[in-house]
Amino acid sequence: MYEWVNDEPRLIEKDYKKRYNKPCEEIRESGKTWYKGTGIAWEKHPLKRFIRKFGCAHCGNKGVKIIAAQFSVHPMSGDRYWDCEVFCEKCGKYTQKAYAEND
Numbered sequence: 001m002y003e004w005v006n007d008e009p010r011l012i013e014k015d016y017k018k019r020y021n022k023p024c025e026e027i028r029e030s031g032k033t034w035y036k037g038t039g040i041a042w043e044k045h046p047l048k049r050f051i052r053k054f055g056c057a058h059c060g061n062k063g064v065k066i067i068a069a070q071f072s073v074h075p076m077s078g079d080r081y082w083d084c085e086v087f088c089e090k091c092g093k094y095t096q097k098a099y100a101e102n103d
């Protein structure tokens with residue numbers, strides 16, 4: 001599992017708060033289904049059962065909002081992998097995680 005803390009979002013456009021008008025929308029992008037939006041709580045996210053919950057890696061806040069996520073199963077190996085980015089309203093940082101079952 002990889003983890004990054006950023007000052008700006010990486011998995012979604014920098015102007016995502018203006019660009020999206022829903023907390024979470026389904027988007028088809030280069031063969032994957034992404035969920036992107038202005039930010040949604042873990043409990044309400046469509047992928048909540050597939051992605052391991054995490055909080056802000058900078059300040060420890062658990063009440064973060066998911067702004068971008070995707071979950072996939074590799075067609076050949078069957079390995080699961082996902083990417084997820086959350087925004088922390090307490091410290092203003094973005095935490096991004098990437099998981100691959102075969103790592």
Ligand SMILES: [Zn+2]
Binds near residue numbers: 057060061088091
């Ligand atoms: Zn934080």
